[in-house]
Amino acid sequence: MLLIRCPYCCEERSEMEFSCAGEGGIRRPEDPSDLSDAEWADYLHFRTNPKGLHREIWCHTAGCRRYFDVVRDTVTYAIHSTAPIGATTQVDEADG
């Protein structure tokens, strides 16, 4: 059971209050009609699934209902950082 800091409620809360909405940092293409079917399928279905630091979106479902960025280590489950949406730049930069 993880302990996750909500960047809006500004405190750590039990994982029970949250839900994970998958990989973060994936912007919807500006104009999908410009994309080939393969490019669109890549946006729709393909995820990085890394071993190590992983950028994710979580929602404080039972709390403030706000979505936010999380960088989480998929090996140790350590939460590296949490931040309002868009505040996280890149996973590798967040390292350290």
Add this chain to the structure above:
Amino acid sequence: MADSTRRLPEGGAFVRSRPLAFTFDGKALTGYEGDTLASALLANGIDVVGSSFKYGRPRGIVGYGAEEPNAIVHVGEGSARTPNLRATTVELEDGMVATSAARGPGAVTGALARTFGRLLPAGFYYKTFMRPQGLWGFWEERLRTAAGLGDVPEGPDPDTYERRHGHADVLVVGAGPAGLAAALAASRAGARVMLADENAIIGGMLRFSPVASGGESAGEWSRRAAAELADNPDVTLLPHATAFGLYDHNFVGILERSAHGNGALGKAPRQRLHQVRARQVVLACGAIERPIVFAGNDLPGVMLASAVSAYAIRHAVAPGERLVLFTSNDSAYETALTWHHIGREVTVVDARPVADGARPGDARAAGIDIRAGHVVQEAHGRRRVQGVEIAPVGGGRPERLDCDLVASSGGWNPLVHLSAQTGVRPVWSEAALAFLPGSPRSGVHHAGAINGHASTLACLREGFRVGSEAARLAGFESAQAAPDLPTTDEQPSAPGEALFVVPHPRPGRDSRQFVDLQLDVTVADIELAAREGYRSVEHAKRYTALGFGTDQGKLGNVNGVAILAGALGQGIEETGTTMFRPPYTPVTFGAVAGRDVGELFDPVRRTPMHEWHEAHGAVWEDVGRWKRPRYYARGAGESMDEAVRRECLAARGGVAMLDASTLGKIDVQGADAARFLDRVYSNGFRRLGVGRCRYGLMLREDGTILDDGVTVRVAENRYLVHTTTGNAEAVLSWLELWRQTEWPELNVHLTSVTDHWATAAVVGPKSRTVLRRVCTDIDLSPDAFRFMDYRAGHVAGVPARVYRISFSGELSFEVNVAAQHGARVWKALMEAGEDFDITPYGTETMHVLRAEMGFIIVGQDTDGSMTPDDMGLAGLVRQGKPWGFLGDRSLSLPEHQRPDRPQLVGLAPLNASTVLPEGAQLVTEPRPKPPAEMHGHVTSSYLSAALGHSFALAMVKGGRERMGETLYSPQADGSVIPAKVVPSVFFKPMADANGGDVADEGEAAAEPLALEPLAATTAPAMLNLCGDGKAEFRQAASRALHLALPEDPCTTARNASIAIHWLAPDEWLIVAQPGEEAEIERRLRTATTAPSAAITDVTGAHILLHLAGPQAREALATATPYDLHPRNFPPGRCIQTTLAKTQALIATPAEDTFEIIVRRSYAHYAEAWLRGA
């Protein structure tokens, strides 16, 4: 052997004046308060407590604690019986009924029994699993019987259990010397401390440490330390409590057994599962003694050295007369001295070449016989050890010593289980001759014997130091003086020697050198595994089943590793150890379930009209967590088919009414509300007129249908979105995800109002006439109130929104009022319709009516792979909107263009009375040869009263091009149902809801109903306020409310008449005096003219509960994971969190006073939960 010789006349820490009667395997026995079941059995001379798993050998008690492999018992009778407990950890109580669980292969009869052991060599499980055909099933049944695992109690468990959320700055596991000192140090630094120990007494064996010369003894110190901790309100002492799992981020599972023991039915729960979140965890778990393996080491009367002294000291039980103590280290000499002090004979067999340290010196001085340089190579006896054969190390003449008790000590195994659960691999230490915990994860600390320390004083010192450090890391700087630790006369220990197994004097196949006593794994088994190529310790473990029993190999694992290392000719370090997973000891399902049983198993959501339905014969259907009437049985004899037929005919021919309150409802407000809806719906909402309704489809990005429903344009910048009942929360999350992550620039806010609105759908040709009797301020005439119109007014004297929409094809009005008025309005409508035989109807009739019209239900007729075109709804796809819409791009993918995609069609069974089963597969021949191509499946199927025949909706490949074709549905019973493909719209109402209209009988036909006066409301006014959070908005809102919005997250601003709770950076909940909601909404709307604000009346959506007093926090701790301790949750704070299986806002106006706001539909559940807590 009689009680008098086993139970010593004096000593022990139990209550001699309180004898307790109990039975074991049907035999009446007596023990005392303070006994464990094991100590009482030993005191009664019960040598044999079970027979072994494979070989049926008699087995006796070996250990003192959780490590016990043999004394596995069932405690209690009937449904209250708990299987598979260790007698060593069961506290005795009066009237206890215990039976042996370990019944061995005696349960297997005939020739099989004689050869059973031989049939179970190492690798048995592995080889049996690998067999292709069902042989495992044969073995499983017999193995379960033999292992004593097959005895599950029948009937519901009469005991109660509880789960509780705990919070600690420092959690200390283990209340021995190191743990006690750590807890003391941390508590003195000011930290909130929790100290858990699986034994009954805090301080453990330290309490019984011998008196030191001068100064305070360790025993005296431990009593004083325990008292100091008990007096500190910020310290929670948990004796009888096993920390069984150390999970991520210092989440710890602790199972507390009631002080009243097992099977005692009191008001207190029998077991309590603490789910503790600790900032820092100190693992002071200690160590358990490691036995030495020798031939015949499984005979009753062969025990651990430390267990022998513990029984003697704690319970004044001497489990024998003459003791042979076999050791390779100094610690066992304490046992020798203890035995000597109680006046019984002991010989020490010390494997070390010389035993001349201080401790052996003390023993020798006391006149104890010490045989250094010798080993016990075999124990003799039949049902009890009668003697041992000892021999010099390295060979020489064996010698026989008569004895009835053998105690061995090969050193100490630190209890690394919890540490290893965090993924930290234990490391072999040659110095300590043990696997020590690896370097701990951040936030976890090790102290005491777990680090391999043998000296009590070293453990105390380290405990104190680690406890201070843990407190410091938790934010509590320690300003205390030097620790006031006791003095001890402890002698220094000489190094021990590595000795795990004594070579068999007569090597052969049937070695009887037992490594894992519970699963009868021998040295020969492990050597066989090594010979067969199982070189990895993980593989060898699985091959031999070493450590697979309910004791998880606590005694045998390290010896097993050492033996495997020897067989492979490599070091122990190189061989390594297996890892440990939770739980450390078994946890009952009852404790895991806690109070989530029976009525509280899953929350039941109730609509405001629930009681009325209940009183009028509703038969319920579960829809999500809601209870909805499925139909109303009129009288006892009416069947569902009869009731549904009656309800359908009323809706089609007269008037009927449905409780539609469960539909999801989302209030969408803001200058960009229209733009937002245009993006999330496949069809358009920008041009929808104010006061109009439109049906819409939401698609996922892959083009499939996510949800559908009617959206109402309430005002220029305000819409009300309806979702399906089961999908309400998922749709809101989906919309919020897009709003917050992709489109933060859109000025739009979403507020769930599902619970706020109670909805009655008045359906049928006479619905207008009925509604007119209770609604006088809306012109209901067909020209003024058209199909898909929305009007605001009053129904039964309360403000109402009325939508002229229809899910049945009939003339229909959906009346929405705030939930606190729901029951009143429902009853008024029933009364108004009495003369017209208004008929309440349920979900089953709703389904028939909508299916007759070909209206789909998302999730029933669709399965997550259907596009709008598949459902014949291509007309709801509006390409070319400015931004497009979610899912737009995917609709042109080749997969979605295939002509053989499943399409929605109707099916008319050739036999008009046969109802196709929903889910039935469709093929093109009555009896196709397998593998037959599937052409589709039935999604909805009913008997129609209006049509006079059965009908169905189905998804059929290319179905729209196959009208008139006959398809076949072969059934499991061998019958075949043929049905013709027809259009999906079956029924055309006489009074068409959207085309023509029923004749308006005019006002004359409807006498206004005399209404009860409206009682003064008691529901606190509640409003949800959203805004951009900028200064201008905040100031405007604050002016309107005469109170500033709270700035800090999770806080409440409050004055005598109003409370404003922070919900999110741009969202607040206003709670005011009953009846003020309209006035406050008006003031807010006037003040915040900017369209950036969203103001939503949610008075009906919530209920407010008050909870106060010292027990309130305790009650809430069973329900919420949030730490409500005043340090963390001082007055003025408010949080949203989970409350049991629902959610709540919890505010605290004063210390230990709580306001709990829960959604109205969950009120019954939340109140029931808190009442019982």
